[in-house]
Amino acid sequence: MLVLFWCSFDTDKLPSMSLFVPFASTTKSMKPDFDQALASLSPVTFMITDSFLPWTLDSANKLSIPRFAFNGMTTFSLSLARPSHDLLRTELSDDEMFTLPDFPWIKLTRNDFDSPFRERKPKAMATSKSSGLIVNSFYELESVYVDYFNCKFSPKAWCVGPFCAVTAPLQQRLEKPSYIKWLDEMLEQGKQVLYMAFGTQAELSPEQLKEIKIGLEKSQVNFLWVVKKSIDEVDDGFKNRVKNRGLMVTEWVDQREILSHGSVEGFLSHCGRNSVVESICAKVPILAWPMMADQHLNARMVVEEIKIGLRVETCDGSVRGFVKWEGLEKSAKELMEGEKGKEARKKVKKIGEAAINAVKEGGSSWQTLNELIHELTERESV
Known part of the structure; x- marks a missing residue:
């Protein structure tokens, strides 16, 4: 019998991402209670813990339990990040382009990487000493990089997703949220909507918010924009001027429900891993x-590798540059109405079908999960 112990955490309630490192560090204070809880569940065949909880490896080793790390990064990102260590330790400028010998078609910069990969002296990671890496992806999406990673690095990456394709279907509610009613109205009018969300962690400056508002107004695209309450600026007339084609929402929303709505034909996204997978x-x-973390590498994959999207234009060409209203206006119109947007829409429909098929019986992720279970069962019997 297989018994799984899963442990993870999120940062939704952090008031600022500047607190992430001290927050992650303090999780180690849970270790005594964690060890006690883990021991009480014995026997446990294996455990999956967040890669930001490296101290759980020691807990697993004490009880001879295989520890699998769950890392939100794709094998595409990991396959680029690890070979880049030596180059990132040199005196490259932040926007100086470089390539890797095994992937000469991909151009990268230091600005595509965040800690720990960006550090000139990266710290050892507990993930490399774990029994495996659980990845929320599917083989067809990044087959070149899955094969490369599993050939070059350890431990093995197991692509058993996308998780959102195997979760319970969206439930019908007695009362629809106001934003879904608004999307229904847009659909009835035959209007296409750009959904906008930057995740729970991104922090936009007042200057950047101002440029976004101008760009949206001038673009004339229809949009649903989810914003943090903390950055919901005093109404300067913007809401009134776009009231017939734009909606700003400060409440929690069901992103999967929005993306699956028939009126939504584009997603302006920070390219967090879950958002990319849900969009696919x-x-x-x-x-x-x-904005941060692995999102720059995710954007490279989305735009340059699998070509299911476009990139917002920055004013200086840097991947971390400021976005002026002109860049947003041009990019939004191109995604929603232009030829590049049409090509990206065709690509994502094909890849989306592959994602859904991957988790069906006989699909690539279904088979990978079976292989993982078989390996663990064999190890347990020995």
Whole structure:
């Protein structure tokens, strides 16, 4: 019998991402209670813990339990990040382009990487000493990089997703949220909507918010924009001027429900891993605006590798540059109405079908999960 122990955490309630490192560090104070809880569940065949909880490896080793790390990064990102260590330790400028010998078609910069990969002296990671890496992806999406990673590095990456394609179907509610009613109205009018969300962690400056508002107003695209309450600026007339084609929402929203709505034909996204996967499963092309962490590499994959989206234009060409209203206006119109947007829409429909098929019986992720279970069962019997 297989018994799984899963442990993870999120940062939704952090008031600022500047607190992430001290927050992650303090999780180690849970270790005594964690060890006690783990021991009480014995026997446990294996455990999956967040890669940001490296101290759980020691807990697993004490009880001889295989520890699998769950890392939100794709094998595409990991396959680029690890070979880049030596180059990132040199005196490259932040926007100086470089390539890797094994992937000469991909151009990267230091600005595509965040800690720990960006550090000139990266720290050892507990993930490399774990029994495996669980990845929320599917083989067809990044087959070249899955094969490369599993050939070059350890431990093995197991692509058993996309998770959102195997979760319970969206439930019908007695009362629809106001934003879904608004999308229904747009659909009845035959209007296409650009969904906009930057995740729970991104922090936009007042200057950047101002440029976004101007760009949206001038673009004339229809949009649903989810914003944080903390950055919901005093109404300067913007809401009134776009009231017939734009909606700003400060409440929690069901992103999967929005992306699957018939009116939504584009997603302006920070390219967080879950957002990218959910957009693929909903077959919605992406307008990439990465902010932090692995989002810049995710944007590279979305725009340059699998070509299911476009990138927002920055004023200086840097991947971390400021976005002026002109760049947003041009990019949004191209995704929603232009030829590049049409091509991205065709691509994402094809890849979206592959994502759904991957988790069906006989699909690539279904088979990978079976292989993982078989390997663990054999190890347990020995």
